[in-house]
Amino acid sequence: MQRLAAALHSQLPSADAMLVTHPQDVRYLTGFTGSSAALVLHTGATPGRKTTKKAPPAILFTDGRYIEQARQQTKNAGVVIAQGPILREACAWMQTQHVRQCTFDVEHTTVATLDTMRASIAGKLRRGFFLPAPALTARLRETKAAEEIVRMRAAAELGCSLFERILTAIEPGKPEVEVAAQLEFAARKAGAEAMSFETIVASGARSALPHGHATSQRLPKRGFVVLDFGVMLSGYCSDMTRTVHLGRASVAERYAYDAVLEAQLAGIAAVKPGVTCGEIDEAARGVLRRAKLADFFTHSTGHGVGLEIHEGPRIAARQRQTLEPGMVITIEPGVYMPGRFGVRIEDMVLVTRKGQEILTPATKAWIEL
Amino acid sequence: MQRLAAALHSQLPSADAMLVTHPQDVRYLTGFTGSSAALVLHTGATPGRKTTKKAPPAILFTDGRYIEQARQQTKNAGVVIAQGPILREACAWMQTQHVRQCTFDVEHTTVATLDTMRASIAGKLRRGFFLPAPALTARLRETKAAEEIVRMRAAAELGCSLFERILTAIEPGKPEVEVAAQLEFAARKAGAEAMSFETIVASGARSALPHGHATSQRLPKRGFVVLDFGVMLSGYCSDMTRTVHLGRASVAERYAYDAVLEAQLAGIAAVKPGVTCGEIDEAARGVLRRAKLADFFTHSTGHGVGLEIHEGPRIAARQRQTLEPGMVITIEPGVYMPGRFGVRIEDMVLVTRKGQEILTPATKAWIEL
Numbered sequence: 001m002q003r004l005a006a007a008l009h010s011q012l013p014s015a016d017a018m019l020v021t022h023p024q025d026v027r028y029l030t031g032f033t034g035s036s037a038a039l040v041l042h043t044g045a046t047p048g049r050k051t052t053k054k055a056p057p058a059i060l061f062t063d064g065r066y067i068e069q070a071r072q073q074t075k076n077a078g079v080v081i082a083q084g085p086i087l088r089e090a091c092a093w094m095q096t097q098h099v100r101q102c103t104f105d106v107e108h109t110t111v112a113t114l115d116t117m118r119a120s121i122a123g124k125l126r127r128g129f130f131l132p133a134p135a136l137t138a139r140l141r142e143t144k145a146a147e148e149i150v151r152m153r154a155a156a157e158l159g160c161s162l163f164e165r166i167l168t169a170i171e172p173g174k175p176e177v178e179v180a181a182q183l184e185f186a187a188r189k190a191g192a193e194a195m196s197f198e199t200i201v202a203s204g205a206r207s208a209l210p211h212g213h214a215t216s217q218r219l220p221k222r223g224f225v226v227l228d229f230g231v232m233l234s235g236y237c238s239d240m241t242r243t244v245h246l247g248r249a250s251v252a253e254r255y256a257y258d259a260v261l262e263a264q265l266a267g268i269a270a271v272k273p274g275v276t277c278g279e280i281d282e283a284a285r286g287v288l289r290r291a292k293l294a295d296f297f298t299h300s301t302g303h304g305v306g307l308e309i310h311e312g313p314r315i316a317a318r319q320r321q322t323l324e325p326g327m328v329i330t331i332e333p334g335v336y337m338p339g340r341f342g343v344r345i346e347d348m349v350l351v352t353r354k355g356q357e358i359l360t361p362a363t364k365a366w367i368e369l
Numbered sequence: 370m371q372r373l374a375a376a377l378h379s380q381l382p383s384a385d386a387m388l389v390t391h392p393q394d395v396r397y398l399t400g401f402t403g404s405s406a407a408l409v410l411h412t413g414a415t416p417g418r419k420t421t422k423k424a425p426p427a428i429l430f431t432d433g434r435y436i437e438q439a440r441q442q443t444k445n446a447g448v449v450i451a452q453g454p455i456l457r458e459a460c461a462w463m464q465t466q467h468v469r470q471c472t473f474d475v476e477h478t479t480v481a482t483l484d485t486m487r488a489s490i491a492g493k494l495r496r497g498f499f500l501p502a503p504a505l506t507a508r509l510r511e512t513k514a515a516e517e518i519v520r521m522r523a524a525a526e527l528g529c530s531l532f533e534r535i536l537t538a539i540e541p542g543k544p545e546v547e548v549a550a551q552l553e554f555a556a557r558k559a560g561a562e563a564m565s566f567e568t569i570v571a572s573g574a575r576s577a578l579p580h581g582h583a584t585s586q587r588l589p590k591r592g593f594v595v596l597d598f599g600v601m602l603s604g605y606c607s608d609m610t611r612t613v614h615l616g617r618a619s620v621a622e623r624y625a626y627d628a629v630l631e632a633q634l635a636g637i638a639a640v641k642p643g644v645t646c647g648e649i650d651e652a653a654r655g656v657l658r659r660a661k662l663a664d665f666f667t668h669s670t671g672h673g674v675g676l677e678i679h680e681g682p683r684i685a686a687r688q689r690q691t692l693e694p695g696m697v698i699t700i701e702p703g704v705y706m707p708g709r710f711g712v713r714i715e716d717m718v719l720v721t722r723k724g725q726e727i728l729t730p731a732t733k734a735w736i737e738l
Contacts, residue, residue, distance in 0.1 A: 034580065035580070063667075063668075064667030064668060065579040065580055065667055065668045066579075066580070067667065067707065068577065068578055068707050068708075069578055069580070104480075106479060106480040106481035106484065107479055107481045108479065109479060109480050110475060110476055110477060110478060110479055110480070111473075111475040111478050111479070111480060111483055111501055112475035112476045114480055115475070132480055177557060177558075177560065177562075178557070178558060180557060181554055181557030181558050182554075184553060184554070184557060185550055185551075185553070185554035185557075188546060188547070188549060188550030188553060188554075189547060189550050191546065191585065193546075193567070193582065194567050198562070198563050208437065209437055209438055210434040210435075211403065211404070211434055211435070211438070213562065216560065298432075298433030298434055298436065299432070299433060299434045338436065338437050339437075
C-alpha cells in the first residue's frame with residue numbers, strides 16, 4: 001500500500017485518492033479474496049507536500065455476503081459493509097473525506113462503471129474528479145516479493161509433480177477429458193484451490209490447436225499429446241506445458257520437438273534484468289526461424305504470471321519493456337502444423353539479479369510412451 | 370445475428386455497425402469459443418431505410434492461435450486472422466467499409482480499450498464514430514432459445530446426478546477440498562468441460578460464509594455442509610445448492626432449514642411471465658421476514674444463468690425488470706448465522722409461458738447423514 005501511494009504521488013501528483021476495484025489488485029493490497037470489493041486509498045496528498053511514511057488510510061467496501069470474510073482477511077485497510085451498491089458508497093465516503101481528485105484504473109474500469117462512478121459524485125465536484133490512470137497496482141504486481149516467490153515456487157512444483165504422476169495415465173484410447181480429470185483430481189487432492197485455467201490436453205492432430213482444451217477425443221496410438229495446465233495455490237497460479245509422444249514419432253515430429261526445445265532454452269538463456277521482452281521473444285523465435293519453422297510459431301513467447309494467469313510483462317515481438325529482478329514469466333514457444341501435429345514446451349522463469357532461475361523442474365527431455 | 374441487427378436498428382438507428390468483444394457474446398452470435406475475438410456487425414443501415422431480411426455482413430477478427438478453430442467453429446460471419454492487435458484491424462476494416470458510426474457495449478468495454486479503439490480511427494472520422502450502447506447481446510441472451518434450454522437442462526441434470534453421488538462421500542473428518550475434488554472428478558468423467566465456478570463446500574461454522582470455497586477444513590461430526598456448484602456442458606452453466614446435515618441437528622438449525630426451503634419454494638411459485646424480479650425477491654424474502662430471519666439473508670434471491678454463471682436478470686429487491694418466457698434464473702435464498710451455521714437452497718428455474726419449470730430435480734427434503 002505504501003509503494004502504491006508513492007507511485008500515485010510520483011506519477012499522478014494532483015490526485016489525493018485512488019480507487020481500486022480489480023479483485024486480484026484488491027487481494028494483493030489487502031488480502032481480501034471476495035469477488036466484490038472497492039478499495040479507496042486516500043493519500044491526502046496535496047501538490048507540493050511530500051507523502052508521509054505513515055500508512056495512508058484505506059477503506060475496503062464490500063457487500064453483505066462477505067461480512068465475516070472481510071473482517072478475517074483484510075489487512076492495511078478498514079472495512080465497510082455497503083448497504084447499497086459498493087461503488088456508490090465508496091464515492092460517498094470520498095466526498096465526506098473531502099477528496100478532490102481520485103484516479104481509477106483504465107484497464108479494469110468499464111465505460112459503464114465510470115458512468116456510475118461519475119453519477120455518484122455531487123454535480124459541483126464531478127468535473128475532473130476522476131482521473132484516468134494506468135494500472136499502477138498491476139505494474140507493482142509484476143515484480144514479486146520474496147513471500148510471493150515462495151508461493152509461486154510451491155505452485156510450480158505441485159504442477160511438476162502432477163505432470164510426473166499423469167504420465168502413467170496417458171495411453172491410447174483414453175479420452176483427453178479423462179486425462180484432464182485425473183490431473184485435476186490429483187491437483188485438488190494435493191490442495192490446489194483450483195486450476196489456473198481450463199486444462200489443455202490436445203492429442204494427435206488436435207495438438208496443432210494452441211488452445212486445445214480437453215475434449216472427448218481419444219488419445220491416438222501414435223501422435224503428440226500436449227499438456228498445458230496450472231494450479232492455484234495460496235492464490236498464485238502456476239503454468240506449464242509439456243509435450244509427450246505416444247508410439248514412435250516421425251522424423252518431422254522429432255525435428256519439430258527438438259527445434260521447439262532449443263528455442264525454449266534459448267529464450268530462457270536470454271532472460272536477465274535489463275533485457276527487453278522483445279529480445280527474449282526474438283531469442284526463441286530466431287531459433288525457429290533458422291529451423292524454417294517460424295511461420296508455424298503463431299503466438300507470442302510468454303507472459304507474466306502471478307495472482308492471475310496472464311499478467312505483465314508481455315514477452316512478444318517488439319515489446320520494449322525491460323525485465324526486472326523478481327518478475328516471473330513464462331517461456332513457451334510452440335510449433336503448430338495445421339491438421340498434422342503441434343508441440344509446445346513451457347516453463348515459469350524467475351528473473352534474478354544476475355540472470356534467471358527456472359521454477360518448473362519437470363524434465364523436458366523427449367518422452368515416448 | 371438478425372435479432373441483434375434488428376435491436377440495433379430500433380434502439381440506435383444512427384449506427385451502421387456494432388462491435389462485439391465480450392467472449393460469451395461472440396460465442397452466442399457465431400459459435401466461436403476462442404478467448405480473443407472482435408466481431409463487427411455491419412448493418413449498412415442508413416437512417417430512415419428499413420433493414421433487409423438478408424443476413425447482415427459480419428466479420429470475426431481473431432489471432433493466429435485460432436486459425437484452425439475459427440474456421441471450424443464460426444457461423445454467420447467471415448473470419449479474419451489479424452496480424453496485429455485485433456481491435457486495430459477491426460477498426461481499419463470498418464473504415465474500408467465506410468462505416469459512419471459503430472456502437473460498443475459499455476458494460477464490457479474498458480476505458481483503456483475505448484481509447485485504443487478511438488486511436489485506430491482516422492482523425493477526421495473519429496468524432497462521434499463510437500456510440501456507447503447498452504449490452505444488447507446480453508439482453509438477447511437472457512431469453513433462451515429451445516436448443517439452449519436443451520443444453521441447460523442437460524447441465525442441470527448432470528449437476529443433480531453429481532449431488533446424489535457425492536452424498537455417499539460426505540463424512541466427518543474428510544477435508545472440504547476432498548469432497549470438492551471428488552465432485553469435480555465425477556463431473557469431468559461425465560463430460561463436463563469445466564466447473565462453472567469455484568466449488569463451494571462450506572461445513573460447520575464455515576457454512577455461515579455465503580461464498581465459502583472448499584478449504585482444508587475437515588467436515589465436522591455435527592453440522593451443516595453447504596454444497597454450491599455447477600458444471601459447464603456445451604458451453605452452458607448449471608448452478609445448484611443443497612445443504613445437508615451431518616449428525617443430529619439442533620432445533621435452531623432445523624428451523625432455519627425449513628424456513629429457507631419455504632422461502633425458496635415461495636420464490637419459485639411466484640415465477641411467471643410479467644412478474645417483476647423485485648416481486649420474486651420479495652416472495653422469498655417475505656417468508657424469512659415472517660420467520661424473523663430476514664436479517665440473516667444477506668444477499669439477493671437469484672440471477673440469470675446461461676453461457677455465463679451470472680447473467681441478467683438480477684432477482685433482487687426493487688428490480689423492476691419483468692420475467693419473460695425462456696429466461697433461466699436461480700432461486701437461492703439463504704440464512705447465515707455468523708460463527709454458527711448457514712443454509713442455502715438453490716434451483717435453476719425456467720420461465721415458461723404459463724409459469725415456471727424447475728430444471729434442478731434433486732431432492733430438497735431434509736437430509737441427515
